[in-house]
Amino acid sequence: MADPTVAIHVPDLSGGGAERMMVNLANEFASRGLRTDLVVTHFKGTYCDEVDNAVSVVELDPDPVPLYAAMGALRPLRRYLLETRPDAMLSALTRANVVALLAHRLADVPTRIVVSERNHLSSTVGNAEMRRMRALPPLVRLTYPWADRVIPISDGVGKDLADTASIADSSMRTIYNPVVTPSLFELAEEPPAHPWFDGDTAYDVLLGVGSLTRQKDFPTLLRCFAELAERRDVRLVILGEGPKRGDLDGLATELGVSDIVDMPGFVDNPFAYMKRADVFVLSSEWEGFGNVLVEAMACGTPVVSTDCPSGPSEILDGGEYGPLVPVGDPHALADAVSRTLGTPPSPTRLEKRAREFSVSTIAEQYLDVLLPQRTHRTG
Numbered sequence: 004m005a006d007p008t009v010a011i012h013v014p015d016l017s018g019g020g021a022e023r024m025m026v027n028l029a030n031e032f033a034s035r036g037l038r039t040d041l042v043v044t045h046f047k048g049t050y051c052d053e054v055d056n057a058v059s060v061v062e063l064d065p066d067p068v069p070l071y072a073a074m075g076a077l078r079p080l081r082r083y084l085l086e087t088r089p090d091a092m093l094s095a096l097t098r099a100n101v102v103a104l105l106a107h108r109l110a111d112v113p114t115r116i117v118v119s120e121r122n123h124l125s126s127t128v129g130n131a132e133m134r135r136m137r138a139l140p141p142l143v144r145l146t147y148p149w150a151d152r153v154i155p156i157s158d159g160v161g162k163d164l165a166d167t168a169s170i171a172d173s174s175m176r177t178i179y180n181p182v183v184t185p186s187l188f189e190l191a192e193e194p195p196a197h198p199w200f201d202g203d204t205a206y207d208v209l210l211g212v213g214s215l216t217r218q219k220d221f222p223t224l225l226r227c228f229a230e231l232a233e234r235r236d237v238r239l240v241i242l243g244e245g246p247k248r249g250d251l252d253g254l255a256t257e258l259g260v261s262d263i264v265d266m267p268g269f270v271d272n273p274f275a276y277m278k279r280a281d282v283f284v285l286s287s288e289w290e291g292f293g294n295v296l297v298e299a300m301a302c303g304t305p306v307v308s309t310d311c312p313s314g315p316s317e318i319l320d321g322g323e324y325g326p327l328v329p330v331g332d333p334h335a336l337a338d339a340v341s342r343t344l345g346t347p348p349s350p351t352r353l354e355k356r357a358r359e360f361s362v363s364t365i366a367e368q369y370l371d372v373l374l375p376q377r378t379h380r381t382g
């Protein structure tokens with residue numbers, strides 16, 4: 004009997020956590036002998052080179068829809084489903100999920116369809132600058148019940164989905180992100196292209212990673228760092244790019260720390276930096292999960308996080324693997340970082356916890372949902 008075909012649908016492969024996670028899953032599914040289609044509206048973005056040759060990339064030919072670009076994928080995605088009839092399709096990202104569910108309903112094929120909710124919906128909509136984002140909860144409320152299963156990436160995301168869009172608990176199953184791959188450990192051993200990480204310095208280096216947006220709340224990290232710099236010799240590196248760069252540069256200057264803060268932009272290999280940082284700090288106002296916490300822990304690096312909705316508390320088991328502090332409180336964050344630098348946790352213990360989010364473990368859980376009748380190989 005031929006192996007089933009599993010499709011994974013995302014808009015593109017730009018530099019977000021969701022896209023990296025879907026590539027991880029696609030590669031893992033293909034390594035197990037499953038016929039795997041990676042269905043994208045546009046085959047572009049940071050992670051194109053990470054797609055394994057065993058994965059078939061299907062690039063849709065979207066219709067131009069100026070007012071709501073995501074809907075441009077509706078007709079070509081319906082056509083793909085009619086022509087290919089995969090056994091199962093997993094879609095990720097809220098707007099893409101709405102389109103996938105509409106396409107599936109219009110195609111009327113027996114493909115099992117599962118959607119992955121990646122972010123805290125109420126926070127995403129409540130803090131969005133685009134007014135059209137307010138339409139998401141009603142669209143989710145309409146379309147998500149058509150899915151065979153809804154997969155929130157944390158319990159907090161699932162609870163918020165129930166509260167914000169009235170999605171039934173019985174239709175959901177939390178599956179955490181497939182963060183840890185064998186290549187992560189290999190990449191972590193590469194030397195970072197930055198003089199502050201040469202391993203022979205008297206100062207401690209704090210690291211933050213994420214898009215320079217409101218969600219990541221790097222102003223709180225900068226204020227925390229400025230306070231910490233009055234107590235000890237420290238440096239701060241923030242990896243990522245985004246619209247708030249100018250504001251952050253201005254704040255660093257205002258706080259008098261611009262000479263000991265560096266923001267080199269997006270880097271291809273953040274794991275090399277994580278491996279050599281003295282502490283990793285997540286300062287977000289909200290998250291869906293918090294992949295970077297797991298990545299840093301896999302590198303054996305101590306972590307400190309805001310107790311934001313949602314994900315960090317679940318990753319850190321309520322503070323067992325790293326301190327959790329209130330959102331937007333630079334003083335509490337500075338105190339937690341100082342304590343962690345003074346008494347760092349065991350790297351082995353952190354790495355062991357991170358391996359619970361390995362791609363092989365998480366892929367098995369996804370296959371239980373996507374292909375419930377199949378006895379799948381563990382590869």
